[in-house]
Amino acid sequence: MEDQTIRVQLSETNKQKPKSDQLIFGKTFTDHMFVMDYSDPLGWHNASIVPYQPLTIEPSAMVFHYGQSVFEGLKAFRTKDGEIQLFRPTKNLERLNHSNDRLVIPPIDEEFVLKAIKQLITVEKDWVPDAEGTSLYIRPFIISTEPYIGVAPACHYKLIVILSPVGAYYKEGINPVKIAVENHYVRTVKGGTGEAKTGGNYAASLKAQELVGKEGFAQVLWLDGVEKKYIEEVGSMNVFFKIDGEVVTPMLNGSILAGVTRDSVIRLLKHWNIPVSERRISMEEIRQAHQDGKLEEAFGSGTAAVISPIGQLTWEGEDLIVNEGKTGEISQKIFDTITGIQYGKMEDPFNWIVNVETKSTVKN
Template sequence: MEEQTIRVQRSETKKEKPQSDQLIFGRSFTDHMFVMDYSDPLGWHNASIVPYQPLSIDPSSMIFHYGQSVFEGLKAFRTESGDIQLFRAEKNLERLNRSNDRLCIPQIDEEFTLKAIKQLISIEKDWVPSAEGTSLYIRPFIISTEAYIGVAPSMNYKLIVILSPVGAYYKEGINPVKIAVEDHYVRTVKGGTGEAKTGGNYASSLKAQEIVAKQGFAQVLWLDGVEKKYIEEVGSMNVFFKINGEVVTPQLNGSILSGVTRSSVIELLKHWGVPVSEKRISIQDLYQAYLDGELEEAFGSGTAAVISPIGQLTWEGKDMIVNNGETGELSKRIYDTITGIQYGHLDDPFQWIQGIEAKSPVKH
């Protein structure tokens, strides 16, 4: 089948770009977006780059009533030489298709979608900030658009990609956070949608987060939804623990999202010869490791922060202070290495980077 072309409609007006020191995550968006439609029997068609604009869809569109949607999050980085590069973008699109499968959404052509994202970023290259720690956040998402109130997979969809320049996640250095272990609410269960990146997972997490925020915690540590015994994720991130020299992370079990940063951390640790394993970890065993003086480091991993060190875990009124509440040596090394590869400061022995084009950095 011949690959479809991408129609480009340039915006006649340009937005004012925010200064790099005033970037707020997810608040500013570029001049253009990518849109593609799906219908039966045409399949995915009408691939277009158009001016960023509101969507006009029917009030009875199934997305509003049954939540059939998926999304991804990845970044483009500008190097010191002015190059723009992506970090493991193909892995995000592979995961998008796994989410599509779980939500009964038609598969996308990953290679074509990556080509479209690269073309969109090329058009918006002046939006890729150059200040240290900044990047261009990329949000592909798919929504069901069939005008029908009935519980069934939609016959129509839109794939949209929007871009947002974002500031440095850690403006004043990495600061470990306080986490509350959640033993009442659950994020998802095995057999549910936890392994897919769909909006409902995040909506269901808000109540617990709201409660612990009032108690001074940054986020919650999720336990499994059946026994409420085994550790799964921290906030919207995967979680790692360094216990007696070994790094452990919960094994993927059908309710845990397979993070791209998670897999990168595991590959990096294996490359360094650091013992790392994926296995079930109970909160009781973690607490015992803490009492035995063996819980050395803890951190979350994800696209936004890369690494988020955990300085304190509170479970059933008991505080576990990790590494004296300070960022661990290994956590910092992982963060420095992954970000170093992302920004081109370090060599990339894993072939994680894909270039877009070399242009002089734009100051804004």
């Protein structure tokens, strides 16, 4: 985009900010949002920070009918010194463009959008909570807005970034969860949209999640959509297993999302000289490792929870208890290290942290 100006319209009335110990994930939103439009032949234009408000969009907007939408999720953290920092935001914006390509949405200027996110956080700096484990969740998303009924890529889009202060995912420490292995429904298949972060993937997962939730399970473990044999993801997270001293995770195959936390976990394990591999993993292998006493840990990884230990896997009527249902040593160490880096409590040897300069004044 040629015009790198971000216009700012500040809200005349601000919301009452919730207390840090009363934050519920995804329920509260800040006073402002970033918006930018796309149209042929202008490209991306009209970049603005405006008061958080409803969208005016026609019922015939193509996003409602053909699902052209992508999104990302990342966080801003307040350090003990009051500074605000982001965790690997460039990886999220790279992945947003990867999703754009799959959904035939025009690419964004990643550097410019990062600048816009920083400026939006600067405007909303008082919304970044400082209580232990809290953060400001950042949700960039793009939707097709062209009013047209016809199956084709749209010519008009809107990029929006909204912010939400969120509480600690684990208020009483990380606790292992029960997971049901899904044998009927599939999340996606190779050649589909699984490697993109698009709303349809999550809509497709709801039925299975609803059914296992009624049976007391926290989530489902997804198997591949062809043979229903190989492990892919757990809920909306990537998944790892520690088997006989080695940590293994499903390799990226076109149907698995390339998680930013997943990549961070792999890099940390290599940094610690812990054996780690990306390969195909069957449920039969996991069951055999459990029977042989070699299944030592299992956990999911993602932005919201960072690490979610798995204490039980239920497959074909059999309960596989992992590490006596307790959080494993590696799971805890990864969680402590990533969150330590995010909050500025630990050294960042990978240059993952991007600081947000909040001392500048923003004017209308």
